[in-house]
Amino acid sequence: QRRCIVGLVVRDWSWVGGRGRGSRSGAWWGAEAPRLREWDEWDPEDEEDEEPALEELEQREVLVLGLDGAGKSTFLRVLSGKPPLEGHIPTWGFNSVRLPTKDFEVDLLEIGGSQNLRFYWKEFVNEVDVLVFVVDSADRLRLPWARQELHKLEAMSMVEMQQELGLQAIDSQREVFLLAASIAPAGPSSEEPGTVHIWKLLLELLS
């Protein structure tokens, strides 16, 4: 399932940080090192009483994006019951919290908003259940940038493509076609991938 990818990132961190469900309870350092079982002692039945595998836990993934300083980390802090910080400490990478609810656990993943990190935003946006896009309403000056970055997360419409590519201004000696195509089939009711339509048009133009 696609949204697992973000879940894994979050889980790995909580493990690396030694927090959360991913970390095995009980520190082993300082204590005697655990004895590894011999291969012939291994019995899958022994595993029954162990904590459930991570995959069995119901999880929801939320991606938190927005310009640098918009308030993403503050939002995560406040949601997890911590007081907001006075100043802006940029997130150089990712920041995550896991919040349990009655029905499931919510993983909130922030990706820092500095320009060199915005490149990664798009990689995660399709992997999550909900996108929270944080905008600082006092930052009037950068509102157009917030708008631009938000729009970059979405595919362009055909009308927008036509305008942005300036297709109407192309030499009138040539016919211009703009077709939407995806490598995958266009939808559950569609049998043909979009590329087939393009192939058919090509044949029509060539014949």
Ligand SMILES: Nc1nc2c(ncn2[C@@H]2O[C@H](COP(=O)(O)OP(=O)(O)OP(=O)(O)O)[C@@H](O)[C@H]2O)c(=O)[nH]1
């Ligand atoms: N007045 C006011 N200040 C806020 C509010 N939310 C956040 N802030 C302040 O705005 C700053 C935002 O900082 P962060 O939350 O770290 O910003 P961020 O979006 O995580 O920034 P990056 O990690 O750099 O992308 C902090 O100084 C907060 O105290 C709010 O609702 N009102």
Ligand SMILES: [Mg+2]
């Ligand atoms: Mg931050």
